Amino acid sequence: MKVNVIQSDITTMKVDAIVNAANSSLLGGSGVDGAIHKKGGLEILKACQEIRNRQGKCNVGEAVITTAGKLDAKYVIHTVGPVWNQGGKEKEKLLGNCYKNSMKLAIENEVSSIAFPNISTGIYKFPKELAAQIAIHEINRFHTQKVVKEITFVCFDKQNFELYLKLLKQ
Ligand code: AR6
DSSP states (O other), X not given: OEEEEEESOGGGOOEEEEEEEEOTTOSOOSHHHHHHHHHHOHHHHHXXXXXXXXXXXXXXXXXXXXXXXXXXXXXXXXXEXXXXXXXXXXXXXXXXXXXXHHHHHHHHTTOSEEEEOXXXXXXXXXXXXXXXXXXXXXHHTTTTOSSOOEEEEEESSHHHHHHHHHHHHO
């Protein structure tokens, strides 16, 4: 399993699955969620609405999978990060669950390459270094599986990019 980091816009990624930092409504928002829905088109929103009709909202830490619409990917995996607020161990666990449940869905759907944004580190205000540590820790736990061969952390801002570079070297 190869783990990469780049500084880029995740909507330009050519991978099997792009992960979206969504909210529980699954109906879109701003940040990376807005960018994915805008570029991916209405097909993604329709698929999210069907999931809502079946199971209701998506809880924090959970993940669902849809088509990637017009994006250069097969799937979008929507996961809902925790709002930092005052932080705490429960928030850390929930952020870890986002990566874990996204990876589980990826494996179930035979995804061989996947791109993650820095979930919860924008509007949800999770501290960037702690979020990066949790993301890398959770991903490393999948090192023995053989389905997902390439994981890319796609950082939008320089600060996250440099943090991931530093932590991945360790
Ligand atoms: N490509 C990659 N990363 C991006 C992009 C992009 N195009 N745009 C932003 N980021 P955020 P959250 C980075 O706020 O904190 C939405 O409204 C951004 O710099 O998108 O999980 C949802 O609907 C940051 O590092 O997501 C929810 O309501 C990271 O993506 C809420 O925001 C996450 O920032 C979720 O908040």
